[in-house]
Amino acid sequence: MGFTTRQIHAGVTPDPQTGSILTPIYQTTTYVQPSVDEYLSKGYSYSRSGNPTVRALELKLNDLEGGVDCVCFGTGMAAVQGVMLAFLSAGDHAIISDVAYGGTYRLCTKVLSRFGVEFTFADTAKPDEVTAAVRDNTRLILTETPANPTMKCSDIAAISAIAQKASAVHAVDNTFLTPYYQRPLELGADVSIHSTTKYMDGHNATVGGAVISKTTEQSEAVRFIQNSTGSIMSPQVAWLTLQGCKTLSIRMDHQSANAMAVAEYLEAHPKVEQVRYPGLKSFPQHELARRQASGFGAMAWFEVKGGLDAGKRLMDNIELWSLAENLGSVESLITHPVTMTHADVEKAERDRVGIIDGLIRLSVGLEDVEDLIAALDQALEQV
Numbered sequence: 001m002g003f004t005t006r007q008i009h010a011g012v013t014p015d016p017q018t019g020s021i022l023t024p025i026y027q028t029t030t031y032v033q034p035s036v037d038e039y040l041s042k043g044y045s046y047s048r049s050g051n052p053t054v055r056a057l058e059l060k061l062n063d064l065e066g067g068v069d070c071v072c073f074g075t076g077m078a079a080v081q082g083v084m085l086a087f088l089s090a091g092d093h094a095i096i097s098d099v100a101y102g103g104t105y106r107l108c109t110k111v112l113s114r115f116g117v118e119f120t121f122a123d124t125a126k127p128d129e130v131t132a133a134v135r136d137n138t139r140l141i142l143t144e145t146p147a148n149p150t151m152k153c154s155d156i157a158a159i160s161a162i163a164q165k166a167s168a169v170h171a172v173d174n175t176f177l178t179p180y181y182q183r184p185l186e187l188g189a190d191v192s193i194h195s196t197t198k199y200m201d202g203h204n205a206t207v208g209g210a211v212i213s214k215t216t217e218q219s220e221a222v223r224f225i226q227n228s229t230g231s232i233m234s235p236q237v238a239w240l241t242l243q244g245c246k247t248l249s250i251r252m253d254h255q256s257a258n259a260m261a262v263a264e265y266l267e268a269h270p271k272v273e274q275v276r277y278p279g280l281k282s283f284p285q286h287e288l289a290r291r292q293a294s295g296f297g298a299m300a301w302f303e304v305k306g307g308l309d310a311g312k313r314l315m316d317n318i319e320l321w322s323l324a325e326n327l328g329s330v331e332s333l334i335t336h337p338v339t340m341t342h343a344d345v346e347k348a349e350r351d352r353v354g355i356i357d358g359l360i361r362l363s364v365g366l367e368d369v370e371d372l373i374a375a376l377d378q379a380l381e382q383v
């Protein structure tokens with residue numbers, strides 16, 4: 001069946017007791033067992049170890065990504081952490097995209113490095129640099145593509161081949177494109193990670209995460225960490241995300257078309273210094289973006305002439321676009337990564353990887369594109 005049919009129906013069956021078409025929110029701590037000998041006969045024991053509403057979402061996301069199983073987490077960061085704890089131990093080494101969500105960088109440099117794990121932040125857009133970074137103790141390569149916030153793309157198949165040769169797990173943060181546009185497991189990766197907070201939910205209503213694995217062994221390793229650390233998704237969040245997923249492809253197509261129109265408008269504007277959107281022919285990795293994904297997504301960034309000061313004036317004055325963290329929602333958001341999402345990345349590192357001070361990130365929403373462009377136009381006039 002096609003993606004849009006599966007995003008609606010996968011994982012969900014009418015409630016056997018009532019016929020409710022939506023999976024109920026199973027708000028319970030524990031599950032009564034019929035007898036000691038029949039312990040777990042209905043599949044559930046305690047809500048840290050499993051919940052039917054969360055399970056419905058896991059089955060749906062696994063179907064969409066094409067894995068063997070999915071484990072949902074309380075946040076996207078808990079999902080990233082789950083992968084790192086599942087596949088790394090003291091003395092191990094991991095290679096991480098040098099451009100990635102600031103929280104991923106913080107987790108590596110400020111938390112896991114305290115436990116004897118070594119990290120190299122490599123330019124995963126250059127497979128040779130990844131090969132050069134591999135050591136005997138490399139156990140994990142984490143690629144974020146397109147990367148937050150510069151949109152740098154990495155070749156998933158090429159890095160999967162490097163990881164396989166090194167006997168390392170290749171995890172891809174697929175948050176920006178979702179399985180509708182990009183399926184890392186089909187391209188050779190082992191694990192696909194999501195902040196479901198973003199496009200899966202799509203309505204700025206929740207925070208959540210998910211990890212979809214290629215093998216049962218990998219998925220069980222991730223599940224073990226989730227249960228041991230208690231970093232679970234709540235049934236309410238799972239329920240809202242289940243509803244959000246049903247319109248994923250429709251939202252992605254519409255928001256991506258909006259993003260293309262916004263990017264083209266900005267590229268032609270005399271007050272704009274540069275624009276980056278994978279769908280633009282001017283995007284440095286346009287061909288790679290086209291080859292490994294079936295759409296370009298709805299994230300973009302630009303810099304106005306006059307740099308940071310001019311950019312701040314624009315972000316402070318713009319109408320309709322909300323100045324906020326988060327991305328992927330139906331509401332269009334404008335973000336200044338240097339002070340917001342990537343504030344924990346040191347300035348020298350930001351400068352090294354191209355997260356420039358004047359970078360203005362756009363999460364293009366579902367509004368009428370004429371209104372989005374009119375709001376940008378008005379704000380640019382004031383710059």
Ligand SMILES: Cc1ncc(COP(=O)(O)O)c(C=O)c1O
Pocket residue numbers: 075076077078080101103144148173175176194195196197207208209326341
């Ligand atoms: C690409 C990416 N991965 C992971 C995360 C972390 O997700 P969460 O905020 O749900 O913890 C984010 C958050 O912005 C993100 O953009």
